[in-house]
Amino acid sequence: MSKRSERCPICGKAIVAAHAPFCSAACRDRDLIRWLDEDYRVPLKPEDDGDG
Ligand SMILES: [Zn+2]
Secondary structure: OOOOEEEEEOOOOEHHHHHOOOOOOHHHHHHHHHHHHHHOOOOOOOOOOOOO
């Protein structure tokens, strides 16, 4: 496949192979944080208090 219309989904810049499918490590991290953030929305339980 040789798509050259692909662009960084974060900022829209040209994709860099080293950081594909993003343009830079920064954007790659951003994307990661994005979906991680969604997970964080779930009320996490710090520890099981133990009910028995
Ligand atoms: Zn980017």
